[in-house]
Amino acid sequence: MTRYLLRRVWYMLITLFIIATFSFFLMKILPGSPLQAEDKLSEEQKAIILEKYGLNEPIPVQYAKYLGGLVKGDLGVSFKFDNTPVTTILMDRIGPSALLGFQALVVGSILGIILGLLASIFRNSPIDFSSTIIAVIGTSIPSFVFAGLLQYVFAVKLGWFPVALWGTSAHTILPTIALAIHPMATAARFTRTEMVEVLHSNYIITARAKGVSETGIILKHGLRNALIPLITVLGPMAVGLMTGSMVIEQIFAIPGIGEQFVTSVMVNDYPTIMGTTLLFAFGFIVIILIIDLLYGLIDPRIRLAGGNK
Amino acid sequence: MSKLLEVKDLKVSFNTYNGEVHAVRGVTFDLNKGETLAIVGESGSGKSVTSNAIMRLLPEPHGYIKEGQILLEGEDIAKKTSKEMQKIRGKDISMVFQDPMSSLNPTMKIGNQIMEGLIKHQNMSKQEARKTALELLTLVGIPRPDVRIDQYPHQFSGGMRQRVVVAIALACNPKILIADEPTTALDVTIQAQILELMKSIQQKTDSAIIFITHDLGVVANVADRVAVMYAGKIVEIGTVDDIFYNPKHPYTWGLIGSMPTLDSSDEELFAIPGSPPNMLTPPVGDAFAPRNQFALEIDTVMEPPMFKVSDTHYAATWLLHPDAPKIEPPDAVKHRMQGFAQTGTKGGGKR
Structure with missing residues (x-):
């Protein structure tokens, strides 16, 4: 197990290195410069600024310096935000994004699993059809449409929650709902499909032949087997949610990573863009590792395969 | 010998898109205590449907008992509610299935799968049920039951899994054990082992067995009486000697x-x-x-x-x-x- 984990960590580092390299050179190819909006600066002033940030050095030197910083955990200094280190910016911003993402993931997957379960139990009933409709709406309509709708109904008309901004837990409710709809729809769809299949398998008949009640069959024998494929889908979704949904954060004016990312792309703030990209990548890799470990917890067949190596 | 089970003019149908399929069309037989009745017939003759009807495991509402009685010690189980059936299944009647590779829950330890019925039907505590499960695993001939009880189905071979399935079926000392082609998915040497196991267990527990198969060789080996089914009906029924000699x-x-x-x-x-x-x-x-x-x-x-x-x-x-x-x-x-x-x-x- 320890060897397995160590190997996975080693792979993670390699992956991060490749992503850092790619994003660095992509930044160099990107048209425009951080100074393109600063018309009032003279050529001399611009040269001084470029010198200060090391942008006039040859690209291989810049690359080496960047990698050197990365090893020390230094993501560089933001061009835009008052020379703040990128790490500090990300640290400040990750909180709201992670909180929202976590809430949305928990709410969305729990509701989705319940919805899917109900649909599979009462198959071809009105419950099933409504669940399908909810799932189709949830997957096909983008979350910003829901966000606007939620703001209008619950904030503007009813006044139950604040329209936007960040502060109290009341501020988190509307964006959480807007973010949760997509994972909920996906979870509902997957749970239903998997449950229907699982409920037709032979071991369910065995359980019935033992005299297990219908509730026991669904919760004890069915759900666990149905959840295995669901984890594969919810994992990557979790990364997307936790590292911030750019659009939702813009709409609700939430000081999160997503909002930050959009701004930094607009102004060619290279270090911040690269830092955020690395953070996304890191989150993604970590979540995939967690999923693999979770698989082992839920599916004993996989646990053994991993343990043997 | 006293009659344990009487099936009287049982008719089972399935509603399909094409219409009603008359899978079982009036089957009558009885089963005595401690006896083994083999039901033979080719695929689609209604033998499995008959056994599923006795267990009330038909895929309701598409498959249903249209007519007839299934008397278990005089009580008609065709009329029982599904709640009442949950108390009978696994306790009075239990079943061994055809495919041991898929009839065990892959994510549940086999010990827990055996204990489930014991806890439900015999009101055992977890410790008691575990003790009984260990005894059952020994009874069905699984070596090192104390280790195996905490393993998962994928750690067992096909024959061993079928032994576990038999142990699950036997957990609550059922009066009737229905074996629906229990050896079809196993290779020949394992088949013989499972048949021997079922015979020896029957001698110990005195339960009646309904043995469903299309293999007449197996029938000669295990059965006391044989019912031959064709197109949803019993066409001939008699002792093994009647069927094989006359x-x-x-x-x-x-x-x-x-x-x-x-x-x-x-x-x-x-x-x-x-x-x-x-x-x-x-x-x-x-x-x-x-x-x-x-x-x-x-x-x-x-x-x-x-x-x-x-x-x-x-x-x-x-x-x-x-x-x-x-x-x-x-x-x-x-x-x-x-x-x-x-x-x-x-x-x-x-x-």
Whole structure:
């Protein structure tokens, strides 16, 4: 197990290195410069600024310096935000994004699993059809449409929650709902499909032949087997949610990573863009590792395969 | 011997898009304590449907008991609610399934799968149930039960899994054990082991067994009585000796004639021509008539009733009518029957 984990960590580092390299050179190819909006600066002033940030050095030197910083955990200094280190910016911003993402993931997957379960139990009933409709709406309509709708109904008309901004837990409710709809729809769809299949398998008949009640069959024998494929889908979704949904954060004016990312792309703030990209990548890799470990917890067949190596 | 189970004129149908499929069309038999009844017949003859009806495991509402009674010690379980059935299943009647590879829950330790029924039906505590589960694993011949009890199904071989399935079925000392082709998915040496296991357990627990199979060799090996099913009906029923030494129904002749044996290499296998009827529209008269070289004219008009051959032996064929021509079984079948007589019925058809 320890060897397995160590190997996975080693792979993670390699992956991060490749992503850092790619994003660095992509930044160099990107048209425009951080100074393109600063018309009032003279050529001399611009040269001084470029010198200060090391942008006039040859690209291989810049690359080496960047990698050197990365090893020390230094993501560089933001061009835009008052020379703040990128790490500090990300640290400040990750909180709201992670909180929202976590809430949305928990709410969305729990509701989705319940919805899917109900649909599979009462198959071809009105419950099933409504669940399908909810799932189709949830997957096909983008979350910003829901966000606007939620703001209008619950904030503007009813006044139950604040329209936007960040502060109290009341501020988190509307964006959480807007973010949760997509994972909920996906979870509902997957749970239903998997449950229907699982409920037709032979071991369910065995359980019935033992005299297990219908509730026991669904919760004890069915759900666990149905959840295995669901984890594969919810994992990557979790990364997307936790590292911030750019659009939702813009709409609700939430000081999160997503909002930050959009701004930094607009102004060619290279270090911040690269830092955020690395953070996304890191989150993604970590979540995939967690999923693999979770698989082992839920599916004993996989646990053994991993343990043997 | 007292009657444990009486099935009276059981009819089971399935509603499909094409219409009603008459899978079982009036099956009557009884089962005594400690007895093994084999139900044989080709695929689609309704043998599994009959057993699922007794367990009330039909895929309701599409599959349902249309008519008839299933009396378990005098009580009609065809009329029980599904809640009441949960108390009977696994306790009074339990079942061993065909495919051990898929009939165990892959994400549950086998110990817990055995204990589940014990906790539910016998109100055992977890510790008691675990102790009983260990005893059961020993009983079904699983080595090192104390280690195996905490393992998952994928850590067992097919034969070992079937032993676990048998242990689950036996957990609450059921009065009736239904074995639906329990050896079909296993290879021959393992088949013999599982059959031996079921026989020895029956001697210890005195439960009755309904053994569903299409393998006549297995029947000769395990059964006391045999019911031959065709197109949703029992066409012949009797003791093993009745069926193997003195078969009366042409379909039984066909089944016996088509059994391969070790010494049958030089003779041709007797095959039953044609295929079973479509149960969407069951034929008028004797369902077997179109495939029967001995069919009489009346077979296409009227269904034959059960004729009594002896106190234990009944067959539904017009050939047994006093006015019918005397017809002897075909030579291949006679030859086979002589073979049984020489080697003795028990194991006579074993491959």
